Amino acid sequence: MPRHRFTVLFLAIALAAGGAGSACKKKSPPIARPTPPPPPDDMTANRPPAPPEPVTEAPPVAVPPEPSVSSADMGSLDEINKKGILAPVFFEFDSAEMSSEGQAVLAKNAETMKQYPTWVVSVEGHCDERGTAEYNLALGERRALSVRQYLVSLGIAAERLRTVSYGKEFPFDPGHSETSWSRNRRANFVVTAK
Amino acid sequence: LGLSSFQRVPLWKWIGSAAYVVLASVAAAVVARAVHGDDPNWMDANGGNLRRITRHPNIDATPTWSPAGNQIAFTSDRSGSPQIYVVDADGLGQPQRITSDDSWADRATWSPAPFNEIAYAARNGPGFDIKIRDMTTGQSHFLTNGEGSNESPAFSPTGRHIAFASTRLGNQQIFVVGRDGNGLRQVTKEGNNYTPNWSR
Numbered sequence: 296m297p298r299h300r301f302t303v304l305f306l307a308i309a310l311a312a313g314g315a316g317s318a319c320k321k322k323s324p325p326i327a328r329p330t331p332p333p334p335p336d337d338m339t340a341n342r343p344p345a346p347p348e349p350v351t352e353a354p355p356v357a358v359p360p361e362p363s364v365s366s367a368d369m370g371s372l373d374e375i376n377k378k379g380i381l382a383p384v385f386f387e388f389d390s391a392e393m394s395s396e397g398q399a400v401l402a403k404n405a406e407t408m409k410q411y412p413t414w415v416v417s418v419e420g421h422c423d424e425r426g427t428a429e430y431n432l433a434l435g436e437r438r439a440l441s442v443r444q445y446l447v448s449l450g451i452a453a454e455r456l457r458t459v460s461y462g463k464e465f466p467f468d469p470g471h472s473e474t475s476w477s478r479n480r481r482a483n484f485v486v487t488a489k
Numbered sequence: 490l491g492l493s494s495f496q497r498v499p500l501w502k503w504i505g506s507a508a509y510v511v512l513a514s515v516a517a518a519v520v521a522r523a524v525h526g527d528d529p530n531w532m533d534a535n536g537g538n539l540r541r542i543t544r545h546p547n548i549d550a551t552p553t554w555s556p557a558g559n560q561i562a563f564t565s566d567r568s569g570s571p572q573i574y575v576v577d578a579d580g581l582g583q584p585q586r587i588t589s590d591d592s593w594a595d596r597a598t599w600s601p602a603p604f605n606e607i608a609y610a611a612r613n614g615p616g617f618d619i620k621i622r623d624m625t626t627g628q629s630h631f632l633t634n635g636e637g638s639n640e641s642p643a644f645s646p647t648g649r650h651i652a653f654a655s656t657r658l659g660n661q662q663i664f665v666v667g668r669d670g671n672g673l674r675q676v677t678k679e680g681n682n683y684t685p686n687w688s689r
Contacts, residue, residue, distance in 0.1 A: 389566060389571070427551075427595045427596045427610050427617065427640045427641065428641060428654075428683050428684060429550065429551045429595070429596050429684065430551060430564055430571055432550075433517045434548055437516070437548055
């Protein structure tokens, strides 16, 4: 192959890499935000049983709508996101279908977003490493769109939900086992405005 | 174009002499849009110029033009695993699956004329290998043989060389090899490098 052909190819790759680099700088790379561990089960198990409450007929009360809460005192966006308030949703291999567990997580996330109506959230689609880079970008987008669509069906305004696919490029777990892969097949939530 | 950010490599092509068309994958469906020219064949019923090529609910991605621009190859998992399909560029025909020997066949790139070959990433083990299918004879052969994971093949403008990304030396780097499998050369050496493409 003539040397100039290599030079042209190398320049093309270098330019592409440079463009990708600048694109990455514009959007902060996702940060793995571990969900806080649940309280141990035995915290309540060792407690003596409560005495029975007297039975009273409570009159039916209309449940007021969830009051909106200001997140002004919750700190910066980074601090909000580090708390992992919006839990991730996980997927099966090569699938963008949500499980019943995923739907339950999204129901909670939707309630949280209703409490903080000024939040704008980016839904990030991630994949495990087994597909090609290009296919995983499509799969990650499909996952993010699937989550967005479900949240909209739960009453979240579409303009509060943005989607992005990172494919397999930012794994949360760098391992190469099914355990690692299952952690990386996710839709992640990042609050981008409050 | 209002296309997703993940369509990294614009797939422009002159169709005949009257339409300059870009091929892309949007929300995991293949679409084409004429952005120059006035070929009525690329106008839709509403006078627009966006043509949806695939309509399957599963994922359709990574499209590539045939040398003459009358067909499009793409990856779809409509059969249960990602495989390569070919469909007429008008989007009206039924896509024909052309791969079946690999558990995962993905990211096709069609050679320029005078060749008529499709290079793609095939997985049969822990990683991908580059495979080439002769579209005239239907015969396929491996271009790489199990060293690391090899993906994102890209034919040179002459069709005589193929660039691809490989982890054979650790980090993912770009390599070039002749279409006969000879003359392997490493192009990048720093960091990780993905999805090579050639200047024209």
